[in-house]
Amino acid sequence: MTATATTTSIVQFDYDRPLWRRVLATREFAIIGLLAAVILVASFAVDGFAQPLTYNYLILDVAPILFIALPMTLVMTTGEIDLSVGSMAGLASVTTGALVQSGAPFEVAAIIALAVGVVGGAFNGYLVTVVGLPSLAVTIGTLALFRGIAVGVLGTTAVTEFPEFWTALAKAKLSGTPIPWIVVPFLVLLVAFAVLYHFTPFGRGIFAVGLSADAAKFSGVNVGRTKFVVFVLAGAVAALAGIFYTLRYGSARGDNATGLELQVIAAVVLGGVSVFGGRGKIHGVIAAVLLIGALSSALRLSGVTSDIINIITGGLLIISVVGASLFAWAKRRRSALSPARAAASSAS
Amino acid sequence: MTFSLKRVSAGIAVTAVAAMTLAGCADTGSGDSGSGSDDGGAAASGDVSITLLPKNLGNPYFDASEVGASAAAEDLGAEFEQVGPTEATPDGQVSYINTAAQQGRSALLVAANDPNAICDALNEARDAGTKVVTFDSDTSADCRDLFINQADAAGIAKVQGDLIAEQIGEEGEVAILSATANATNQNAWNEAFIEYVNETYPDIEVIDTVYGDDEDQKSFDQTASLLQSNPELKGIVSPTTVGLAAAARYISDSDAKGEVALTGLGTPNQMREFIEDGTVAAFALWNPEDLGTLAAYAAGALVAGDIEGAEGDTFTAGDLGEFTVGADGVVLLGDPFVFDADNIGDFDF
Numbered sequence: 001m002t003a004t005a006t007t008t009s010i011v012q013f014d015y016d017r018p019l020w021r022r023v024l025a026t027r028e029f030a031i032i033g034l035l036a037a038v039i040l041v042a043s044f045a046v047d048g049f050a051q052p053l054t055y056n057y058l059i060l061d062v063a064p065i066l067f068i069a070l071p072m073t074l075v076m077t078t079g080e081i082d083l084s085v086g087s088m089a090g091l092a093s094v095t096t097g098a099l100v101q102s103g104a105p106f107e108v109a110a111i112i113a114l115a116v117g118v119v120g121g122a123f124n125g126y127l128v129t130v131v132g133l134p135s136l137a138v139t140i141g142t143l144a145l146f147r148g149i150a151v152g153v154l155g156t157t158a159v160t161e162f163p164e165f166w167t168a169l170a171k172a173k174l175s176g177t178p179i180p181w182i183v184v185p186f187l188v189l190l191v192a193f194a195v196l197y198h199f200t201p202f203g204r205g206i207f208a209v210g211l212s213a214d215a216a217k218f219s220g221v222n223v224g225r226t227k228f229v230v231f232v233l234a235g236a237v238a239a240l241a242g243i244f245y246t247l248r249y250g251s252a253r254g255d256n257a258t259g260l261e262l263q264v265i266a267a268v269v270l271g272g273v274s275v276f277g278g279r280g281k282i283h284g285v286i287a288a289v290l291l292i293g294a295l296s297s298a299l300r301l302s303g304v305t306s307d308i309i310n311i312i313t314g315g316l317l318i319i320s321v322v323g324a325s326l327f328a329w330a331k332r333r334r335s336a337l338s339p340a341r342a343a344a345s346s347a348s
Numbered sequence: 349m350t351f352s353l354k355r356v357s358a359g360i361a362v363t364a365v366a367a368m369t370l371a372g373c374a375d376t377g378s379g380d381s382g383s384g385s386d387d388g389g390a391a392a393s394g395d396v397s398i399t400l401l402p403k404n405l406g407n408p409y410f411d412a413s414e415v416g417a418s419a420a421a422e423d424l425g426a427e428f429e430q431v432g433p434t435e436a437t438p439d440g441q442v443s444y445i446n447t448a449a450q451q452g453r454s455a456l457l458v459a460a461n462d463p464n465a466i467c468d469a470l471n472e473a474r475d476a477g478t479k480v481v482t483f484d485s486d487t488s489a490d491c492r493d494l495f496i497n498q499a500d501a502a503g504i505a506k507v508q509g510d511l512i513a514e515q516i517g518e519e520g521e522v523a524i525l526s527a528t529a530n531a532t533n534q535n536a537w538n539e540a541f542i543e544y545v546n547e548t549y550p551d552i553e554v555i556d557t558v559y560g561d562d563e564d565q566k567s568f569d570q571t572a573s574l575l576q577s578n579p580e581l582k583g584i585v586s587p588t589t590v591g592l593a594a595a596a597r598y599i600s601d602s603d604a605k606g607e608v609a610l611t612g613l614g615t616p617n618q619m620r621e622f623i624e625d626g627t628v629a630a631f632a633l634w635n636p637e638d639l640g641t642l643a644a645y646a647a648g649a650l651v652a653g654d655i656e657g658a659e660g661d662t663f664t665a666g667d668l669g670e671f672t673v674g675a676d677g678v679v680l681l682g683d684p685f686v687f688d689a690d691n692i693g694d695f696d697f
Contacts, residue, residue: 047451053450061443160465167468250464253438296443305405306440
């Protein structure tokens, strides 16, 4: 269980300090604190932010990113990446639309679209684990492939005839609150992924694979199966997000959800998941998605143009990644400077 | 060990300050580049505030619309701002439509990226009291108050037909270089064009329609193959700005220059060198600045309650004169504008 120890290494060296200080010093807490700060400042300083409608729009806007961020966290913790999720969401949207257009009931179309997501994810997983290709190359390929099929099927046309029940449900609010109903299925998935990721042997395997695939293999983790499963999950949840996207905008188009993968990956990295694998926390990722959403919403309400918003969110990401590297560097330096203390720390 | 905690707290503070400072700067910036009025907060009741939402930012065509809309808003005494996504996507627009509803803007001028996907968001904004005027690209008629139509198919067909007929002496073979095979606008215009030419100029024969897919290189190649396979070709009509510019670039360097006439819909900045070197004698387009002006005046009339968007309502749009709302809440800007060597210097878009 060396893997377990190392994944919590950020707080591990602080065992001589009280629990609350160790929690406060984590990157996840920094993101949650920043999210709270943005909401607090915006509520006072930005006209129109402090109203229930803001939270309704905010959650609807980030919902597809929230969904896909769950499996993306797992994929990136194994040290892999899936760039095809935006295209898969688009393909699922088109699949749903094309089937509904040809007369299939929406429910059947949605299930087939989910199956397409599973198959697409399995295809990525097969190429990465069985054929042994790097996931960056594989999913750049399937990014183009899935998008190509999506655009090919519907061309430049859009399907807009979806059952009123489902389109209304996608935007419905929990009675008496501004919270969209979509948070219910999301919370179910969140709990499932959090348990899988942090509290099961399979989840431990994900971290182990990301830290060192060889070490994981010798510890009895089935590396290939672990990676395959997380890619299938990514495909399936991307398809689910694509179906939600279709219902929310009431429109299935070949270019739906274009570029979504980069928003998801940016949020996952900002949320503290290491791009090299082996480290991550679900709550950090969720906070990061909400942080980017809240910041964009506040900036839009302040009349900031979209190019400036992109610069700010991009800058935030760079600062967070650079900050994490500095943090690790400072830690290494400190350990090197005081060997006695480092020894004491690792002994505990 | 307090080091790490300090670092994290400092990180939070710096990032928050940086974000807010940037937000502040950008806010001031947009105020300057806009009409110079108060910054875009929620408008006090009684004040008129107009938001322009183009398909995407950084598009010279919509920048010209902004100039017109901004001037009209100033004339109306309205506060004005332009916002929009960097990519021309419907979901990007929905965020800005929602924002306008949250801010309680009095009117929203939208060039729609999708006729249906932004519909619900527009209707929510209308429920919140925002008047919605679409321009350039319409949505379904039930999610906006008015649509400012730049030109109708008959007007475009007529101006292109008359231009090419004049340039080739009213007889000979003509081909069309269109956008994509299922582009709604271009297909409607081409159909009307062929009908108009067949009726008005019986000696002109439209022999072929090819598709450059609104890609520069493909349009360029299609022009080359049209000229090679049709030696008798006298003229090409391209009802798309990408196609017209690509065709002009090919013809200006080929033997066909001066032999084969070229016209269609284009923008002055793209076509300037080809007008100057004689490849193209004249081409047409509506004036996007006028389109923005008319959209803003229409929004002003809606907000003031002068019109409701019903067929037959009339309003005045500054120097552009008086306009009447047609069927389905459509206001027609007028006949397309013809650009030639004499007037192209007056335009920059």
